[in-house]
Amino acid sequence: MTMLPPPSPKKLGLVIDLDICVGCHACAVACKEWNDGGEFGPLPDENPYGAEPLGVWFNRVHSYEVEPTEKDKPAMTVHFPRSCLHCETPDCVTVCPTGASYKRAEDGIVLVDEDKCIGCKLCSWACPYGAREYSEVRGVMQKCTLCVDRIYNESFEEIDRQPACVMACPTRARHFGDLGDADSAVSKLVAERGGYDLMPEMGYKPVNKYLPPRPRRDGCGSAPKPVQDEKVDFSTASPLLRWIDKVLSR
Amino acid sequence: MSGCGYGLLFLLGLVLAIDATLVARSEALLTLAVGAIFVIAGLLSSTLHLGQPQRAWRAFSQWRSSWLSREGVASVASFAPMLALAWCLWRGADESLLRGLGALLAVLATITVVCTAGIYTSLKTIAAWHNRFVLPGYLLMGLLGGAVWLLCLNSPHLIHVVKSVQPKFTLIDMRLEEPLAIGVVLFAVACCVLKYFYWRHIDTATPTSTPESATGLGRFGTVRSVEAPHTEENYLTHEMGFALARKHGKRLRQIALILIGVIPILLAIATMCVPVSWGALCAIAAAIAVTAGLFVERWLFFAQAKHVVMLYYGGTRPDRA
Numbered sequence: 167m168t169m170l171p172p173p174s175p176k177k178l179g180l181v182i183d184l185d186i187c188v189g190c191h192a193c194a195v196a197c198k199e200w201n202d203g204g205e206f207g208p209l210p211d212e213n214p215y216g217a218e219p220l221g222v223w224f225n226r227v228h229s230y231e232v233e234p235t236e237k238d239k240p241a242m243t244v245h246f247p248r249s250c251l252h253c254e255t256p257d258c259v260t261v262c263p264t265g266a267s268y269k270r271a272e273d274g275i276v277l278v279d280e281d282k283c284i285g286c287k288l289c290s291w292a293c294p295y296g297a298r299e300y301s302e303v304r305g306v307m308q309k310c311t312l313c314v315d316r317i318y319n320e321s322f323e324e325i326d327r328q329p330a331c332v333m334a335c336p337t338r339a340r341h342f343g344d345l346g347d348a349d350s351a352v353s354k355l356v357a358e359r360g361g362y363d364l365m366p367e368m369g370y371k372p373v374n375k376y377l378p379p380r381p382r383r384d385g386c387g388s389a390p391k392p393v394q395d396e397k398v399d400f401s402t403a404s405p406l407l408r409w410i411d412k413v414l415s416r
Numbered sequence: 417m418s419g420c421g422y423g424l425l426f427l428l429g430l431v432l433a434i435d436a437t438l439v440a441r442s443e444a445l446l447t448l449a450v451g452a453i454f455v456i457a458g459l460l461s462s463t464l465h466l467g468q469p470q471r472a473w474r475a476f477s478q479w480r481s482s483w484l485s486r487e488g489v490a491s492v493a494s495f496a497p498m499l500a501l502a503w504c505l506w507r508g509a510d511e512s513l514l515r516g517l518g519a520l521l522a523v524l525a526t527i528t529v530v531c532t533a534g535i536y537t538s539l540k541t542i543a544a545w546h547n548r549f550v551l552p553g554y555l556l557m558g559l560l561g562g563a564v565w566l567l568c569l570n571s572p573h574l575i576h577v578v579k580s581v582q583p584k585f586t587l588i589d590m591r592l593e594e595p596l597a598i599g600v601v602l603f604a605v606a607c608c609v610l611k612y613f614y615w616r617h618i619d620t621a622t623p624t625s626t627p628e629s630a631t632g633l634g635r636f637g638t639v640r641s642v643e644a645p646h647t648e649e650n651y652l653t654h655e656m657g658f659a660l661a662r663k664h665g666k667r668l669r670q671i672a673l674i675l676i677g678v679i680p681i682l683l684a685i686a687t688m689c690v691p692v693s694w695g696a697l698c699a700i701a702a703a704i705a706v707t708a709g710l711f712v713e714r715w716l717f718f719a720q721a722k723h724v725v726m727l728y729y730g731g732t733r734p735d736r737a
Contacts, residue, residue: 168478226645234637262483264474285467294541296725299651305467
């Protein structure tokens, strides 16, 4: 059913800290590995060992340079993981003609039922975040499941019931939790660090939040002193040095 | 493709609804058949685009939220009055029944085209589609395509040829020819004016989203992509970063305006002035020109639609621009 369910109190999602992400792609690789063998896999690639491999990844890590508006301030590099934001009011769900795309009423996870998907690709056109990728090999749309086959998996230790990307992150830049609960650790983190939505103007109300980079330690990103010609006063130096200066300055 | 078909079916339905004696039954049957062929060809080609076409029947289920599903339902529903009309025209039903079915066909053809436009206008991610010019564009271009094909099918010479092959075909009086030619001129002018304003809009509209809003990093300055997440293409850069036609956008727009504007206007006027046999030729040429023009216009409609997801990839990649 592609009608959106009434807003759920539970809103599972991710909080991604752009301050400490180092752009190592471990989240993307761990995601691909887990989901290739998980309940929603496989994620086959076309031409995997050829010159131009092409295949579905649920997670993509971009790197951006942010040029400050004030002159003479250094640019900032930000690594930016991009995946499904499990929006509260996503059009990728409502445009689906078959009911394959749906938002779970109980926890807000957006999923694709690959047995119903006809591969019309319209949902990928409706998503501004590029969260959905079409599998040419399987003929259906695939997307981040928030590792729904991990987070409720009772055969796992409690500590392992988290999305693969969160488990893999070596800098702990990714956090998983209930963003509908104001007292959850992730909600507190968002409140404390000023977590924000991507493209709020689209009106899809993303559940996932991004934490902005902190002000830089070296004077909040202010410019280091520009390198100038050093002026050395030779008048007080020894006669030998004065002579060397005079010779070399010719 | 199916736009021409629905335009044709709409006009046929309208004519039948106004006065079922305006068109001969055999001629109406021919028009119905051509319209159906256009519609079926359009539907089949879009079904073949699917990754899992054997599950296409599922697409009729989500009409409450999805314009694509609504389009599917409406297009299939419009086959009911089409088949009923065909049966009535074949067996010879009374005039009031023909009028009713004609009106129903016209309504369902319009609904189908409105739903098709809805698929595109509902996508907030593509500014070139999410605007007020797109729905009237679909309706007008359907009308133009329909009118020019109806003019073609209605041309006395063509009917004469068909009659020589199939003597049962009844020759009719040509009361429709002139209004249709005038209709083609009006629709073509309207299409060109609308396209002009549409193109001006998509060229000048300020984008709602930017790399800064996409990443949320605008507070720190201007955002520039320094490294893509992948060295090869992916589905997104293939599907949404397709920029081949953008290079020749200006030239293609001129070609489209000539094919859906200048040529049909001149030829439609010509059909009213030249001898009957030449008129048929003019009508056929106009229909071919408009159909080709609609293909060019569709190509541009897709090619010039920039998807906001490309903001994450630093806009269009220069080597494909």
